[in-house]
Amino acid sequence: MARPSVSEVLPLPDLHAPPAGGGPLAGFLNLGGDPVPVVDLARLLGLRSGDVSGDDPYRHILLDAKGTTGFLVDRVEDLVTVEASAVRPVSAERTLNGCVTAEIARGDGLVHVLSLSHLLTEEERARLSALAGAAAERLAALPAA
Template sequence: MIAQSGTADIVIFETGGAVCALARQDVRAILPLPNLWRPPELPAPVEGFFNLGGSAVPVLALARLFRLPATDAPETIYRHLVLPRVQGSSQVAFLVDRVRDITAAPSDGFLAVDETRTLNGCVEFEISIDGALVHVLSVERILMAKERDTLDALYGMAQSRLSEWSAVTP
């Protein structure tokens, strides 16, 4: 949620040629892109999974999820995972082309977006920063309920597979 007065800290990133942001309070971590494993028959937006402290974390390619046009993606070493703070479901990570900045933006510069203008109301606000229109996303609305349910089921399968390979101490 963006404060009504003062400034709001946001994490600005690029994905599929679009400039987007999340409220800083909604971001748990920003990570370099680790090695991912991709089981067969995953939905196209699911890039794969990675092991985070014994937990299988699904990675969603936001550009594919939003069906953005293909762009010349940056080198893999410049891509990032954004781990949002999520409530009531398994962890997820968003694959973005690169995190551009973490900045304090003036709250009075945020323009509310009518939720009927975006899929599932996932864009809450827009703001102009350095001449670029930045879409401020709602972590809770990036996925629709059916997508969340499917992702939770995929997480369960990946977690089960990961658990089978954990070291057993006698």
């Protein structure tokens, strides 16, 4: 991910997983009283099916720049600075919804740079927003602790 697309890297807290969720939705993060949908990035990209059980201390949530969506990742190892000469742009037409913005030559391979703002389609964002709205209504209906 490009640094400007991420507002925070958070340790994995307990997520509220509503029964109407499913698919790549891992649950909701309660962020200052606002439910933020958290999408399991590996499930979204078809790299894993089903839930991952257990507490993995290396799993993190990447909060997008707007703070409206979190992406569950298996591991955040480091923030690195890359020389401009090692970055090769990728045409938006070559990837689904333009989600890969560049490739970085690193070691013997290539690392894809993902755009958090382009990982979800407009329809997916609308559905997550509706689910987040319903979760906010449920929270508002409960008395404050």
